[in-house]
Amino acid sequence: MSTQTPTQTEESSETDAEADVPSKGDERRDEKRRRAAEERARRQAEEAEKAAADEETVELKVFRYDPEVEGKQEPRFDTFHVPFTKGMTVLDALMYSRDTYDSSLTFRHSCRQAVCGSDAMFVNGGQKLACKTQIAELEQPIRVEPLPHAEVRKDLVVDMEHFYDQMEAVEPYFQTNEYPDGELEEQRQTRENREKIKMSTRCIWCSACMSSCNIAAGDNEYLGPAAINKAYRFAMDEREGEDIKQKRLEIIEQEHGVWRCQTQFSCTEVCPKDIPLTEHIQELKREAVKNNLKFW
Template sequence: MSTQPQDAETEQPAEEAEEAEPESEHQQRRMAEKARRAEERARTREKRDRVAEDEETYHLRVFRYDPDVDGKGDPYFDDFHVPYEQGMTVLDALIYARDHYDPSLTFRHSCQQAVCGSDAMFVNGRQTLCCKTQLNELDEPVRIEPLPHQEVVKDLVVDMEHFYDQMEAVEPYFQAIDTPEVEDLEEQRQSRENREKIKMSTRCIWCAACMSSCNIAAGDNQYLGPAAINKAYRFAMDEREEDEVKEHRMNVLADEHGVWRCQTQFSCTEVCPKDIPLTEHIQELKREAVKESLKFW
């Protein structure tokens, strides 16, 4: 009788043992990593509690989400108690929480002067720039979330690609029909009155707070949105824009997903950190669109 089957039977458990060994090591590493993270969280909680007892603090409740980390793929809120200093903004508090409690806390910021527009968030139920929002003017706990109606990338960071696409759709730049020869170039002067007319529209910092507040944009992904329409207003109302270019621009704005989708709710105007009368600009462009259509009659 051949002994080959018996040899195979005796060898099989050894192979299984060899395969099981690295799996066991992997499990041990995972358990050790979980224990390390739990210990870090415990130290962080202890530090927060100690700060809360010793100093005047503000309670932040911050939205957290990280699809790349086990256990953080489902959105949740994290609590931070941040020591308060006179003049502290929401952005200052977030930076403190990140630097002292949790370096994985993720959010955008840059100039801290309300110019770059990168730190627009949803604070206590309202779109705002965190760098210009005073902490002591808010009720506790200060609830900080990413901008609504936009895809969340991680924590307080949202995907801005769609917003930028809508801005690009209105071609936000001057366009020349004919480029004159160098010797024929002349300065394109603008009257003081026209400059005053479009001045407010030039203050847009592309923060997307208005787009996030707009109920129409939330339901119609193709709607240009108040920021893009305001940018188009800046050029359409500029007296230096040539008639053919303005006609083309108005055709884009008069599309079914353009100015006519606005329902005049004024939510965009209310949250604009630069006080741009966005709704008024949209209504004025509606009137211009009507004028353009009447030219054919």
């Protein structure tokens, strides 16, 4: 099973335009590409040989695509053989592959500890954070692809703009009409209420949930699990007050809001922070009904 084939119309027209005026830089780059491809093929062949002799090696099949590099405009899979070490994660294996075999292998990553949310990808057919996915728990060869249902920019990097737009569509910021009188005085919040919103505040915006959701795949305007969870985080926060809550329920019960969810639980299954997304969406549906709002 593969993910998606990127559209290439724009890219090819750009390449054509450039081809009309070949500069010295272009020639050097072409030459370099050829050399790089040869070098890569040689090193990968060597590694394959080593792999045959050594059982402690991991085999990765990684999706490759670059809209402007010859040989990568047609999506393909490259195979990398990586020496296994105890505790190795998919991210470790990708970094090793990049730093050892092919420095053009591209993926987002930063914190390496499942809090920056940069490295969600499709590993053996499931949405995972590469940094917290242990190699030892996966069947080989390990197939690594970009997140489905998002446009691929290059290799494992997808366009996140749509996800960010949906997150920002739910007024994702605290609002209240009333602050305590005293200077330096905090709003009170019960421990129970903090506990109620705790899981929803753990979202790291990795977009694994959005990628796993069939409804989001079919309805581009659907807010999606992460954005609805963000709305839940505020709607359930007792510090905001009832009138703000009313406004929040109106936002999420719109046509492309909570009622689109068909409770398939795929978002909840893939969430790397164990946020009960489907439950949160269901609870908002109940709240909306309770408030006697319009039913789409």
